[in-house]
Amino acid sequence: xxxxxxxxxxxxxxxxxxxxxxxxxxxxxxxxxxxxxxxxxxxxxxxxxxxxxxxxxxxxxxxxxxxxxxxxxxxxxxxxxxxxxxxxxxxxxxxxxxxxxxxxxxxxxxxxxxxxxxxxxxxxxxxxxxxxxxxxxxxxxxxxxxxxxxxxxxxxxxxxxxxxxxxxxxxxxxxxxxxxxxxxxxxxxxxxxxxxxxxxxxxxxxxxxxxxxxxxxxxxxxxxxxxxxxxxxxxxxxxxxxxxxxxxxxxxxxxxxxxxxxxxxxxxxxxxxxxxxxxxxxxxxxxxxxxxxxxxxxxxxxxxxxxxxxxxxxxxxxxxxxxxxxxxxxxxxxxxxxxxxxxxxxxxxxxxxxxxxxxxxxxxxxxxxxxxxxxxxxxxxxxxxxxxxxxxxxxxxxxxxxxxxxxxxxxxxxxxxxxxxxxxxxxxxxxxxxxxxxxxxxxxxxxxxxxxxxxxxxxxxxxxxxxxxxxxxxxxxxxxxxxxxxxxxxxxxxxxxxxxxxxxxxxxxxxxxxxxxxxxxxxxxxxxxxxxxxxxxxxxxxxxxxxxxxxxxxxxxxxxxxxxxxxxxxxxxxxxxxxxxxxxxxxxxxxxxxxxxxxxxxxxxxxxxxxxxxxxxxxxxxxxxxxxxxxxxxxxxxxxxxxxxxxxxxxxxxxxxxxxxxxxxxxxxxx
Amino acid sequence: xxxxxxxxxxxxxxxxxxxxxxxxxxxxxxxxxxxxxxxxxxxxxxxxxxxxxxxxxxxxxxxxxxxxxxxxxxxxxxxxxxxxxxxxxxxxxxxxxxxxxxxxxxxxxxxxxxxxxxxxxxxxxxxxxxxxxxxxxxxxxxxxx
Numbered sequence: 001x002x003x004x005x006x007x008x009x010x011x012x013x014x015x016x017x018x019x020x021x022x023x024x025x026x027x028x029x030x031x032x033x034x035x036x037x038x039x040x041x042x043x044x045x046x047x048x049x050x051x052x053x054x055x056x057x058x059x060x061x062x063x064x065x066x067x068x069x070x071x072x073x074x075x076x077x078x079x080x081x082x083x084x085x086x087x088x089x090x091x092x093x094x095x096x097x098x099x100x101x102x103x104x105x106x107x108x109x110x111x112x113x114x115x116x117x118x119x120x121x122x123x124x125x126x127x128x129x130x131x132x133x134x135x136x137x138x139x140x141x142x143x144x145x146x147x148x149x150x151x152x153x154x155x156x157x158x159x160x161x162x163x164x165x166x167x168x169x170x171x172x173x174x175x176x177x178x179x180x181x182x183x184x185x186x187x188x189x190x191x192x193x194x195x196x197x198x199x200x201x202x203x204x205x206x207x208x209x210x211x212x213x214x215x216x217x218x219x220x221x222x223x224x225x226x227x228x229x230x231x232x233x234x235x236x237x238x239x240x241x242x243x244x245x246x247x248x249x250x251x252x253x254x255x256x257x258x259x260x261x262x263x264x265x266x267x268x269x270x271x272x273x274x275x276x277x278x279x280x281x282x283x284x285x286x287x288x289x290x291x292x293x294x295x296x297x298x299x300x301x302x303x304x305x306x307x308x309x310x311x312x313x314x315x316x317x318x319x320x321x322x323x324x325x326x327x328x329x330x331x332x333x334x335x336x337x338x339x340x341x342x343x344x345x346x347x348x349x350x351x352x353x354x355x356x357x358x359x360x361x362x363x364x365x366x367x368x369x370x371x372x373x374x375x376x377x378x379x380x381x382x383x384x385x386x387x388x389x390x391x392x393x394x395x396x397x398x399x400x401x402x403x404x405x406x407x408x409x410x411x412x413x414x415x416x417x418x419x420x421x422x423x424x425x426x427x428x429x430x431x432x433x434x435x436x437x438x439x440x441x442x443x444x445x446x447x448x449x450x451x452x453x454x455x456x457x458x459x460x461x462x463x464x465x466x467x468x469x470x471x472x473x474x475x476x477x478x479x480x481x482x483x484x485x486x487x488x489x490x491x492x493x494x495x496x497x498x499x500x501x502x503x504x505x506x507x508x509x510x511x512x513x514x515x516x517x518x519x520x521x522x523x524x525x526x527x528x529x530x531x532x533x534x535x536x537x538x539x540x541x542x543x544x545x546x547x548x549x550x551x552x553x554x555x556x557x558x559x560x561x562x563x564x565x566x567x568x569x570x571x572x573x574x575x576x577x578x579x580x581x582x583x584x585x586x587x588x589x590x591x592x593x594x595x596x597x598x599x600x601x602x603x604x605x606x607x608x609x610x611x612x613x614x615x616x617x618x619x620x621x622x623x624x625x626x627x628x629x630x631x632x633x634x635x636x637x638x639x640x641x642x643x644x645x646x647x648x649x650x651x652x653x654x655x656x657x658x659x660x661x662x663x664x665x666x667x668x669x670x671x
Numbered sequence: 672x673x674x675x676x677x678x679x680x681x682x683x684x685x686x687x688x689x690x691x692x693x694x695x696x697x698x699x700x701x702x703x704x705x706x707x708x709x710x711x712x713x714x715x716x717x718x719x720x721x722x723x724x725x726x727x728x729x730x731x732x733x734x735x736x737x738x739x740x741x742x743x744x745x746x747x748x749x750x751x752x753x754x755x756x757x758x759x760x761x762x763x764x765x766x767x768x769x770x771x772x773x774x775x776x777x778x779x780x781x782x783x784x785x786x787x788x789x790x791x792x793x794x795x796x797x798x799x800x801x802x803x804x805x806x807x808x809x810x811x812x813x814x815x816x
Contacts, residue, residue, distance in 0.1 A: 085694045086711070111709075114697025119788075120705045125677075129705045136710070528742055533687055533781050541781055553687055553745070553781070597713060615716075617747040640746035641717030645756070657717055662710065663725055669708035670679055670730040 017048035017142040020067065020076040021134070024058035024083035026113055033117035035127040039082065042131050046138045050074050058083050064096035071100030078141040082110035082134050087544075103146035105596070105656065110137045128671075136668025143661045147596040150634075154240040154556075154586045155344030159184065161232055161526070164192020165569060166349035166561025166576040168214050173580040175223035179587060182341055183218060184246055185228045189279075189296035190215055192351055196279070196375065198382040198389075200569055201429040202459035208295060208384070215297040227339070228298060235530055238638065239556030239592050240344045250334040251302035257329035260299030264330060265289050267323035269316060275307045277386070280379045284386030289320050294384055303330070345556045345583040348540060349576060350526055352562035355409025355416065355515040363408060363513055364478040368491055369394040371478060371511040374404075374426060381433050391437045391510075399440050399509035403493045404431055405475045406446040410516030418537065420516035420566040424450045427514045428459060431468045434512075443469045443506055445495050453568065471506070473498045478511050517566040532557055539565045550579040555592065558582050597639035597656040601632050605651035612643035612652050678732035678798040682707040682791075683718045687745040688780045689737025695784035703788040704795040707735055714738070715776070716749025720760045723774060724767070730805070733773045733798035735790070740778040750778070770801055 021043040025031035036054040044052035051070045055063050058081055070076055079097045083089060086109040094104035112130045120126040158174055160167045163185030171181045183190070194200075195215075197207035218224055227248060234245040265287055273285035279292040288308035291301050303311070303320075310316035310332055321330050357365035357373050364371045370393050372380070383389035393399055404427050410420040424446070431442045449470070451457045464470070473495040482488045483505065490507035497504045519538020520526070533541050533553035540563050543551035550558045558579040561572040586592055601612070601621070606629040613621045613630055620636035621643060623629075630651075632643075641654040650659060684690040690711050696703065712718060715738030723734050736757060738750040754776060761771040777790050 085697070087691070087694060111694075114694040115709055116705070118697040118700050119693075119703055121702055122705070125705045129708060132708050136708070531745065531747075533691070533743075533745070537782070553691075615752060617749070638746055640714035640749045641712060642714060642746065642749045642752050645717050645719040645722075646752070654713075654717065657712060659719070662712070662717075662719075662722055665710050666681055666722060666726045666731075667729050669681055669710065670726065 017078050018050045018074065018076050019048045019078040019080060019138055019141060020051040020070045020074065021049050021053070021138065022058055022063075022067065022079075022081045023054045023112070023134075024063070024081065025054065025056045026083060027056065030083070030113050030117045033120060033123060033126050034112055034130045035123060038127055039130055039134060043134050043138065046135060048078070048142055049138060050076060059089050059092050064092065064099075067093070067096045068100035071097070071102055076100075077102060077106060078144065079107040080110060080134070080137045080141050081107070082112045082130065082137070084113040085111045085115070105147040106141070106144050108137045108141040108144065110134050132669045132671045135671055136665040139664040139668035140661050143658060143664055145655070147655055149593040149596050150598075151591040151593055152238070152240045153591050154589070155242075155342055156180065156587050157182065157341070157343045158345050158347065158583050158587070159232075159242070159244055159341065159343040160347045160349060162192070162349035162351055162561070162563065163187075163190030163218075163226075163228065164349060164351045164561060165194045165211065165214075166351070166572045167192075167347070168211075168218055169573045169576040170347050170349060170560055170580040171218055171224055172214060172221065173577055174584060175221045177584055178223065179584065180223050180225070182225045182227065182246075182343065184230050184232060185226075186231050187292070188229045188251065188300075188302050189292045189298070190218060190226070190228060191295075191297065193375075194569060195293065195295070196382075197378050198385075199429060199433060201425040202453070202455040204429070204432070212295045212297075215295065219297050226298065229302065232529060233338070235346075239554075239594070240586070242343050242346060242556065244341050244343060244346075246339045246341065248337040248339060250336055251300065252305070252330065252332055252334045253301055253303065254329045254331055254334070255298060255300050257327055258300045259327065259329075260291070260301070262291065262301065263323040264301060264320035265291070267319040269309060269319050275304070280386045281376050283376060283379055303332075345558070345586055346530065347558045347560055347576075347579045347583060348526065348530060348532070348563055349560040349579075350520060350523070350563040352517040352566065353520050355518055357408055357513045357515050359415055360408060362477040363405060363475065364491070364511065365513055368478065368480055368511070370399075370491060370509060371513065373513050373515045374423070374430060375515070377430055377434070377512050381430070381437060389437070391434060393509060397509065398438050399434075400438075401490075401506075401508040402431075402434050402438075402440045402442045402510045402512060403491070403506055403508040404442065404444045404512045404514060405478075405493070406444065406514045407474070408513040408515045409518070411447060416516055416518055416537075418516075418566070419450065421450075422566060422568045423514040423516060425453070425456055425459070425568065427512075428463050430512060432463055432466065435466065435468060440509070441469065443471060443493070443508065445471050445473060445475045445493060447472070447474055453570070471495060471497050471504060473504075517562055519563065523563070530554065530557055539563065550575055550582055555594070556586065595639065595656070597654060598634050598637040599632055599639065599641060599644055599652055599654040600634065601630050602651045602653065603627065603629050605649050606630055607649050607651070609648060611646050611648065615643045615646045617642075676799055676802060678706050678795060678803070679730055680707045680733040680735055680795065680798060681726040681731045682709040682735045682737060683712055683715065683722070684709050684737040685715045685739060685745070685750075686711055686713045688739035688743065689777070689787065691781035692737070692779045692783050692787040695781065696787045699784050701784055701788045703791045706795045706798075707791050714744065714746045714749035715753035716744075716746065718753055718756070720756050723760060727767070727769055727773070727804060732801070732804045733775070733794060735794050736776045737779045737787070737790075738776065740780055743780065769804065772797060772801060773804065
């Protein structure tokens with residue numbers, strides 16, 4: 001650490017800094033709490049400040065022009081703007097600084113909106129804090145040096161993780177534009193949740209009819225490498241240049257040899273399917289050798305080693321192999337395989353999981369056989385489902401009355417607090433379909449009906465006219481305890497009807513739980529593998545909730561679909577398109593400019609102690625044995641500054657975060 | 672209220688988690704004590720123990736370092752380096768006559784605006800209870816507040 005002076009400001013400022021200071025009112029966002037005039041007056045008296053102004057909106061064109069004119073007119077060589085978070089407008093003001101003819105890195109930003117005016121109420125104390133932050137920036141900016149942004153090339157290939165409708169749409173968009181896409185899906189087939197749905201709201205078009213053609217296009221597209229039954233295990237590198245390892249789990253079938261004729265499935269020694277079928281959520285049965293569903297893509301069978309006799313005992317007659325005959329697609333010796341690929345950009349479209357209804361035991365899921373989740377009902381209604389579209393109870397009866405309970409695992413302090421956005425509409429859709437399939441009386445128990453989408457409210461109206469019942473009230477419990485003869489043999493839904501003002505008991509045959517959406521249980525692992533920024537609720541965090549909804553804080557990694565938050569199919573597709581466009585913008589430009597905040601080592605100060613070398617997580621520093629000093633490879637440095645903090649001699653420094661800059665800033669905040 | 676000691680606290684917040692949590696607290700209009708003044712670093716691993724001592728020397732009554740949760744570091748493991756340094760520094764602080772409670776390291780992720788608010792409020796209260804670091808400056812500090 002080099003601290004030659006008690007006060008580094010006086011040493012380096014040297015009268016050479018000509019600082020322009022600007023405080024933004026941001027309408028009343030800042031000016032309503034911080035005394036902007038007092039702040040500008042205060043800054044005007046600080047050493048080096050030549051111009052100090054307050055302006056209503058610094059980010060506006062006139063605001064930016066103010067900076068440019070002052071640079072020329074007052075020969076400014078440093079710019080400080082006190083406004084919002086640098087995460088919002090640092091780029092704006094750097095550009096303005098550059099347009100004025102200065103190196104953009106002679107600019108520094110002070111956050112007095114998110115960090116001051118929006119979080120403090122006392123005007124005096126807020127202004128005091130703003131003054132401290134401004135003083136710090138003005139002290140710091142004198143130590144700024146001109147820097148150049150580096151460009152990194154963007155590898156034209158793309159990785160998409162997750163083959164639901166989001167991943168499918170993004171893959172096709174980019175593949176059609178001539179980009180090579182690796183689409184990696186964990187399950188044996190693409191299609192995701194949408195493939196399980198019967199109809200889609202509010203138009204009631206058949207989910208499979210609109211999805212399966214796109215699935216086939218993915219399979220057939222020359223620009224798409226589709227790896228199903230595969231997972232990403234390791235990612236390294238950065239925007240433009242990611243190195244990804246993909247684990248391909250063994251299906252025990254050679255994908256390229258299987259024609260999807262299913263002769264092996266028919267030939268399996270198990271004549272009947274007897275194992276719970278994952279695609280149908282355990283409502284149907286499959287054999288140890290199977291395809292998930294008729295339109296599975298790729299249409300390639302797989303063997304479940306947990307249930308296959310050959311795997312369990314090694315003594316099967318292997319009738320499947322006989323049936324496959326000379327195609328020889330079946331291989332019991334197949335091993336897990338790891339593929340290594342290089343891509344420039346990544347889209348995460350890993351989707352969601354539905355809320356586990358067992359977490360609310362008073363709704364009886366897992367206790368009473370005729371309590372189903374909405375997703376299970378989708379499969380029961382679906383013509384390709386386990387009952388071929390016939391809605392029957394577990395004992396084979398047709399339900400005459402149905403109760404649909406909304407907000408199960410949504411808008412609930414005890415489980416998930418968020419609204420899952422799709423449940424109102426899918427509940428209405430299921431109400432319509434159940435009534436259509438069975439003629440049953442259908443009761444919806446809701447907190448609020450939320451229909452904010454194109455054609456949604458009209459659909460709600462339609463259901464009201466169809467005679468579906470709506471009872472406003474959160475359900476207390478589902479019970480089989482009959483209090484009256486007409487409740488015998490039924491499930492009773494007990495809820496306070498908050499519009500009528502009394503407690504209702506509604507006996508029904510079938511209870512549907514409209515379960516909410518949540519992030520995957522292993523979303524944390526995915527997030528860590530890809531090093532994207534933290535979120536607490538299991539959904540991935542976007543860079544900005546409004547203006548960068550598909551970006552992440554990690555450059556080159558984008559989000560699409562429900563992994564970012566609950567959304568319906570149109571929104572998912574729109575987001576997938578947006579993510580694809582973001583990737584293509586990078587690919588077509590061919591390079592990305594990155595923040596010049598890398599570290600370097602001053603040879604003459606380095607004592608050759610090796611401390612920094614061990615610190616670097618990117619192995620960017622090596623030891624030059626001849627010169628006996630550490631040498632930093634700028635291309636590998638990501639700019640964390642950990643080596644700088646560790647260097648005992650002050651030889652390691654970081655652009656934009658040099659010691660003297662930070663020390664001056666610390667001193668400055670301590671007015 | 673005026674007589675109450677109003678501590679000066681320096682916050683070193685990492686760019687990817689805690690700084691963003693403070694931004695989120697802002698956009699969510701959460702209210703908290705104005706005593707923590709934030710210096711942004713790219714990573715909590717950039718926080719040099721000398722920077723912390725520099726802060727104490729120049730009038731800080733407390734120093735709060737905010738980084739990403741373990742395993743979440745944008746730079747893989749800078750937060751672990753911070754943890755090691757700060758743990759060590761805390762054992763040394765008493766030798767300088769500084770209570771180790773004046774230095775705190777917290778993991779606050781980008782989505783934890785509420786946690787940021789609570790940590791800032793709680794740490795400010797803690798430093799207030801400890802009183803000014805430089806006792807001779809106490810009357811002056813109280814006057815200023």
